[in-house]
Amino acid sequence: GEDVEQSLFLSVREGDSSVINCTYTDSSSTYLYWYKQEPGAGLQLLTYIFSNMDMKQDQRLTVLLNKKDKHLSLRIADTQTGDSAIYFCAESMGGYNKLIFGAGTRLAVHP
């Protein structure tokens, strides 16, 4: 079955880079997504990558995709306290208009 796995917690110092990792199982996924959730709020779409790409950069965010290993990562450069949140990766289910979400990685940024 389909499954998306993430590490649950990451702690970084302000100004350092953060790397959040994700593995997925559906090789027919067309798009992979990163969402951010702040406390008590809905999910905000941060960025996405098409499955035939291996990298996408958007300001401080860099997404890397290793399709062979079904591994996705999100790098946040110059991490700020405002980046503290839960980050979810999600894969689109091939042939269906549904997303499968990981359990989320809680990012804590400390001075």
Add this chain to the structure above:
Amino acid sequence: DGGITQSPKYLFRKEGQNVTLSCEQNLNHDAMYWYRQDPGQGLRLIYYSQIVNDFQKGDIAEGYSVSREKKESFPLTVTSAQKNPTAFYLCASSPGQGMTEQFFGPGTRLTVL
């Protein structure tokens, strides 16, 4: 402004009562979704609808019901059959037609007393 609204933000219910959570979107999206989020956990799909007057069960549909009579509205009813309804409920919509990105509302926190 285009977006997704959910109301109310906080909802309290007595055990044994049904309650309906509202979700409205003005993005002209075809598809809409309901998720449940428990503390420290990811999102679990309750129901989804890809088009008006049609909907499908997700992974945890038992104890819930939905309707999709209008494109912009997808209300969720939490029935008394749902054994553990206290949770954060998130509604999302998606353009459909091959575009899979989902956009989320602010959520409703339901507490059963």
